[in-house]
Amino acid sequence: MIGSGMFEAMFVIVFIIVIGGFVVTFVRGAGEWHQNNQSPRLEVEATVIAKRINVSHHMNAGDASGMHGTHTSTSYYVTFQVASGDRMEMHLSGQEYGMLAEGDTGKLSFQGTRYLGFQRKIEE
Numbered sequence: 312m313i314g315s316g317m318f319e320a321m322f323v324i325v326f327i328i329v330i331g332g333f334v335v336t337f338v339r340g341a342g343e344w345h346q347n348n349q350s351p352r353l354e355v356e357a358t359v360i361a362k363r364i365n366v367s368h369h370m371n372a373g374d375a376s377g378m379h380g381t382h383t384s385t386s387y388y389v390t391f392q393v394a395s396g397d398r399m400e401m402h403l404s405g406q407e408y409g410m411l412a413e414g415d416t417g418k419l420s421f422q423g424t425r426y427l428g429f430q431r432k433i434e435e
Contacts, residue, residue: 346424350422352420357392361413364385364386364408368382369383387407401424417430418432
């Protein structure tokens with residue numbers, strides 16, 4: 312049987328690991344945000360190569376009645392190819408994602424890894 316001292320030590324270790332994970336995630340996000348703000352805003356000719364979604368399911372802790380729930384979130388990504396052949400995947404809102412189709416060509420606006428917009432070229 313595990314003694315109470317051992318349980319407390321394990322609890323502290325798990326707590327530190329969880330808090331450390333939050334800190335690392337926050338620092339990485341702040342670093343990317345800062346780097347994007349320092350990057351120039353660019354507008355380049357691009358083609359929509361691929362679209363994908365990522366659906367995450369999260370279990371909510373039970374409330375006072377013991378009921379458990381789930382929360383679902385969806386992230387939308389589009390891969391663009393520029394004239395040089397380079398490809399970049401951008402995170403978009405669901406509304407922006409829905410307005411694009413694979414094969415669309417036009418002007419991609421971005422700042423670092425931040426998607427700013429896509430102006431589709433209308434074929435005549």
